[in-house]
Amino acid sequence: MNRAYIDRCRRREQSALPALWDLLDRVRDPEIPVLSIWDLGVLHDVAEEQGRVVVTITPTYSGCPAMETIRSDIEQVLGEAGVGPLEIRTRLAPAWSSAWISPEGCARLREYGIAPPEQCAADADGLTPDAGVLCPRCGSADSRRVSEFGSTACKALFRCNACGEPFDYFKTI
Amino acid sequence: MNDDDSKQATLAYALRLGDDSLVLGQRISEWVSNAPFLEEDIACGNVALDYIGRARLYYGYAAELAADGRDEDDFAYLRSAREFRNYLIYELPRGDFAFTQVRQLLVDLFNTGYLAALAGSRDATLAAIAAKAIKETRYHLRRSREWVLRLGDGTGESHRRTQKALDDLWGYTHELFEPDALELRLAAAGTGVDTAALKPEWKRALAAVLNEATLSLPADDWAVRGGRTGYHTENLGHLLTQLQSIHRAYPGCRW
Ligand SMILES: [Zn+2]
Numbered sequence: 503m504n505r506a507y508i509d510r511c512r513r514r515e516q517s518a519l520p521a522l523w524d525l526l527d528r529v530r531d532p533e534i535p536v537l538s539i540w541d542l543g544v545l546h547d548v549a550e551e552q553g554r555v556v557v558t559i560t561p562t563y564s565g566c567p568a569m570e571t572i573r574s575d576i577e578q579v580l581g582e583a584g585v586g587p588l589e590i591r592t593r594l595a596p597a598w599s600s601a602w603i604s605p606e607g608c609a610r611l612r613e614y615g616i617a618p619p620e621q622c623a624a625d626a627d628g629l630t631p632d633a634g635v636l637c638p639r640c641g642s643a644d645s646r647r648v649s650e651f652g653s654t655a656c657k658a659l660f661r662c663n664a665c666g667e668p669f670d671y672f673k674t675i
Numbered sequence: 676m677n678d679d680d681s682k683q684a685t686l687a688y689a690l691r692l693g694d695d696s697l698v699l700g701q702r703i704s705e706w707v708s709n710a711p712f713l714e715e716d717i718a719c720g721n722v723a724l725d726y727i728g729r730a731r732l733y734y735g736y737a738a739e740l741a742a743d744g745r746d747e748d749d750f751a752y753l754r755s756a757r758e759f760r761n762y763l764i765y766e767l768p769r770g771d772f773a774f775t776q777v778r779q780l781l782v783d784l785f786n787t788g789y790l791a792a793l794a795g796s797r798d799a800t801l802a803a804i805a806a807k808a809i810k811e812t813r814y815h816l817r818r819s820r821e822w823v824l825r826l827g828d829g830t831g832e833s834h835r836r837t838q839k840a841l842d843d844l845w846g847y848t849h850e851l852f853e854p855d856a857l858e859l860r861l862a863a864a865g866t867g868v869d870t871a872a873l874k875p876e877w878k879r880a881l882a883a884v885l886n887e888a889t890l891s892l893p894a895d896d897w898a899v900r901g902g903r904t905g906y907h908t909e910n911l912g913h914l915l916t917q918l919q920s921i922h923r924a925y926p927g928c929r930w
Contacts, residue, residue: 561807563724563725563811564725564729564731564808564811565700565725565726565727565728565729565731567724594732594800594803594804594806594807595803595806595807597803597810627813627817629813649714649715649717649718650718650814650817650818651714651717651718651721651722651814652717652721655721655725659714675810675814
């Protein structure tokens, strides 16, 4: 279990605003709707500062267009619940890592047909490997990377040699 | 350097890095729907987005430092070519696919050293942007390296084109390693990067790839400079005309 995830769980457990964390579970990655921003590791903290609710998020990739949607969805969900005034803060350091995805998030990704970024599946540089990712359809490890870059910034494209199907892999970064 | 001087210097520095990212991102994006095959098309889109994202982060920081009401869009869309400070290598037309990948290899190797150094900056925002960007650059480098190996050590035609791309680009690499007074001042203050110090490792890593790709390192017999002083090739004006046309025609428009 990674340190960043444990720290995030602790912030949520010890938060003075547990209901807001629960509300924000409704905000999903617009491109991978099985993942909430909590699962994805984008939601860093929810706190109150001088009468304002401050939601802090860590962007995934520098140019990920989903971040804009996520910001406006946070405003909408909290706005509809009458929460305010609201400030959404972007936090760049430490940089987001695929290791921050929650264990539940990894399970949901696999179920959804996307191979999650498992620790075992990084190569020596800590990048996406060129083979050996478990196929989310048949479970075989006999797979190869077709492309480093997939349908969104966070995914690489693989093919399973056992069942012959192509699949997305949530990139190790 | 007093606080205000140092703020102005950091602002100018952030704009340079934003300009580098925006101009290259725009160039790479020209391949979208034109790349040799689907996966490569998608890869070009992804890499371009990473650069545009970086540009937004640098311009956003510049706007914060300027604190005069200008925002990232003002920097990207409302400055003329003479006000841009990107290195010339980024603005050169995309050329053929070999040219695009050789340029990418040259700048990915440069950025690998640059961003690693900038990640240790005393300026917390620049350090954070660099720490994020270097993760993406490692992916870019893996791809550009593989392409240069494949094209260099490929057919006679692909080898010839790749070597030509390298020869045509070579004279534009020198200015990458020639920091000006502003950059040296910021490097001395622990905020910026002294790029001259990056050259030996860059050249060593490049020579290793070229050797494997059966390509030769060109001779240092010509150089073009000017990006950091705003003296550009004619290509930047053309690029900006396209990039800025919508914003200039419909000021303040939103999607
Ligand atoms: Zn399979």
